[in-house]
Amino acid sequence: MSEMLLNIVLADDDEDDRMLFSEAIDEIQIRTKLSLFNHGQELMDYLNLPNVVLPSLIFLDLNMPIKNGQQCLIEIRSNPRLKDLCVAIYSTSSSEKDIEDTFLNGANIYVNKPNNFGKLREVVEKVLQLNWQYHTSNLNKETFLFRI
Amino acid sequence: MKLFVKYDYDLVCKTVLKEQLDALNISHTHTTQGEVKIHDTINETTREQLVAALGRYGIQILSNPKETLVERIKNTINDLLNNKDLRTVKVSSYLSDTLLYSYAHLSTVFSESTYTSIENYMILKKVDLVKERICNSDLTLTEIAYQLDYSSVAHLSGQFKKTTGLTPSSFQKIMKNKNI
Numbered sequence: 001m002s003e004m005l006l007n008i009v010l011a012d013d014d015e016d017d018r019m020l021f022s023e024a025i026d027e028i029q030i031r032t033k034l035s036l037f038n039h040g041q042e043l044m045d046y047l048n049l050p051n052v053v054l055p056s057l058i059f060l061d062l063n064m065p066i067k068n069g070q071q072c073l074i075e076i077r078s079n080p081r082l083k084d085l086c087v088a089i090y091s092t093s094s095s096e097k098d099i100e101d102t103f104l105n106g107a108n109i110y111v112n113k114p115n116n117f118g119k120l121r122e123v124v125e126k127v128l129q130l131n132w133q134y135h136t137s138n139l140n141k142e143t144f145l146f147r148i
Numbered sequence: 149m150k151l152f153v154k155y156d157y158d159l160v161c162k163t164v165l166k167e168q169l170d171a172l173n174i175s176h177t178h179t180t181q182g183e184v185k186i187h188d189t190i191n192e193t194t195r196e197q198l199v200a201a202l203g204r205y206g207i208q209i210l211s212n213p214k215e216t217l218v219e220r221i222k223n224t225i226n227d228l229l230n231n232k233d234l235r236t237v238k239v240s241s242y243l244s245d246t247l248l249y250s251y252a253h254l255s256t257v258f259s260e261s262t263y264t265s266i267e268n269y270m271i272l273k274k275v276d277l278v279k280e281r282i283c284n285s286d287l288t289l290t291e292i293a294y295q296l297d298y299s300s301v302a303h304l305s306g307q308f309k310k311t312t313g314l315t316p317s318s319f320q321k322i323m324k325n326k327n328i
Contacts, residue, residue: 029263030263100322100325103322103326104322104325104326106326110313128263129263129264130272132262132263132264133262133264133269133272136262137222137269137273138226139272139273139276140276140279140280142283143276143279143280143283143319143323145279145312145314145319145322145323146311146312146313146314147312147313147314148313
């Protein structure tokens, strides 16, 4: 197995969701280091720290207090230092409008929060695999759009 | 008299690396622990000089044979997908004939270091080509399907939807609106 450690961050205001997510990510094969944030502002403050190691993948919940997922996404894409980060939206919403809006704002992957743990693990694994391929192979990042 | 010293190993290694690379005029950036990015390619002589120079400090240049092989597999697959004449050959035999390893070996090495199988990688790469053509050409899906050897548009759409979660037309719509 590859020795590389993937840096992943998740911003979600629901404590249970954060806990389940981190359990799911612990169970899969790819080695990761997960950082958790309670809301969008906390995440943005972290990403804007001067010496921070930028994550290779960001999971963003859409509905969060203080700063929601869409606002974070727009901020990330308009910041030259952050604009190339891979962003996965992680939300319960399955409204077509939300999905389309996030893609238009520059999200790479749209994940519907699954309602059971086994499915969650599967989904997280799939996202990490895709992200891995995009980091290590020469696939076109401009058209990096997936809905899971 | 005795002097007591304390070293910062990390800094020592980085400084040595930097000095040696600079001495040979190799433009580089130290990206992470144990990884140096060389901006230009270096020729064999310079490489030998570098190996010798770093060897004095006990620093070795690693060339991970497995990862090199994975890169070669990926490159061969790309050639295969980009070359019309090669599409009729069987992927497994083409890979083993070109790289001179059994397919079983190639497949194991690939899965071990990429977290996916050769088959899945090929599908992902093929869908990537479809995406590229949808965005950058006026070809219809039927034409794209024909060019990339799908048996039918339905097969292309099915694989596209299964891989990306989006239909080709919704993908096209998003990309169009995104670029305005």
